Amino acid sequence: MSAARGEPVIEMRGIVKSFYLGTPNELEILHGINLTIREGEFVSIVGASGSGKSTLMNIIGALDHQTAGEYTLDGVPMTEMSSNRLSEIRNEKIGFVFQTFNLIPRSTALGNVELPMMYAGVPRAVRSRRAMELLELVGMGDRAKHRPNELSGGQKQRVAIARAMANDPAIILADEPTGALDSSTGRLVMDIFHRLHREQGKTIVLITHNNELAEETERILTLRDGNIVGERAGKGMVQP
Ligand SMILES: Nc1ncnc2c1ncn2[C@@H]1O[C@H](COP(=O)(O)OP(=O)(O)OP(=O)(O)O)[C@@H](O)[C@H]1O
Numbered sequence: 728m729s730a731a732r733g734e735p736v737i738e739m740r741g742i743v744k745s746f747y748l749g750t751p752n753e754l755e756i757l758h759g760i761n762l763t764i765r766e767g768e769f770v771s772i773v774g775a776s777g778s779g780k781s782t783l784m785n786i787i788g789a790l791d792h793q794t795a796g797e798y799t800l801d802g803v804p805m806t807e808m809s810s811n812r813l814s815e816i817r818n819e820k821i822g823f824v825f826q827t828f829n830l831i832p833r834s835t836a837l838g839n840v841e842l843p844m845m846y847a848g849v850p851r852a853v854r855s856r857r858a859m860e861l862l863e864l865v866g867m868g869d870r871a872k873h874r875p876n877e878l879s880g881g882q883k884q885r886v887a888i889a890r891a892m893a894n895d896p897a898i899i900l901a902d903e904p905t906g907a908l909d910s911s912t913g914r915l916v917m918d919i920f921h922r923l924h925r926e927q928g929k930t931i932v933l934i935t936h937n938n939e940l941a942e943e944t945e946r947i948l949t950l951r952d953g954n955i956v957g958e959r960a961g962k963g964m965v966q967p
């Protein structure tokens with residue numbers, strides 16, 4: 728059961744990103760990206776190291792701002808706005824999953840999953856209950872009181888996925904989520920993404936160097952030197 732498809736949740740027109748390394752050195756990294764991702768799609772982005780995947784992901788996720796071009800995220804035009812407003816939008820609409828997990832070391836698994844809800848002002852009892860449900864969803868209910876350094880890489884990533892789901896975001900952005908995991912653990916993590924896509928209709932954008940995993944998504948975009956140079960359908964495999 729997927730959400731109704733059709734509405735674009737990510738809409739980019741002519742997105743350019745330059746970094747300024749002190750005037751007059753300007754380095755243009757993205758050269759005019761056009762991209763539409765619709766509600767409920769599972770899309771992967773592939774491309775060589777340095778092709779601009781993470782740079783693009785940072786703009787999609789409102790972690791960074793485009794230099795030029797238009798970007799609309801879940802109906803909100805991402806023009807210059809205060810960093811407070813940006814982080815509100817991020818917290819509400821996006822769930823991030825990173826290669827290196829980025830969990831808070833001093834906090835338990837439960838505490839890590841509660842954090843985005845705390846920022847969103849969710850009352851304590853509600854957020855604890857929801858955090859526990861999310862940990863159970865990713866098979867980590869029995870590790871809720873453990874800190875990240877007491878968890879394996881795959882377990883940490885499952886906690887990170889539960890955290891990404893905390894505020895029921897429209898979009899999950901995953902930048903090399905299986906990059907630090909062995910293939911069977913990576914498989915487990917990928918299956919969770921398939922499940923969130925299939926059962927909750929989440930829109931998922933996955934950056935990966937693993938072509939086999941990319942093939943499992945519905946659409947594969949190839950970046951080269953800051954341009955989208957290819958787009959094709961994947962198998963969109965649905966795990967039983
Ligand atoms: N803050 C920055 N300042 C200057 N240059 C940057 C900055 N961030 C990224 N770049 C440059 O932009 C280019 C694209 O980097 P990006 O991290 O997007 O690549 P990537 O496709 O994610 O690569 P990888 O697969 O290795 O993660 C690289 O040449 C990088 O050096």
Ligand SMILES: [Mg+2]
Binds near residue numbers: 780781782902
């Ligand atoms: Mg990257």
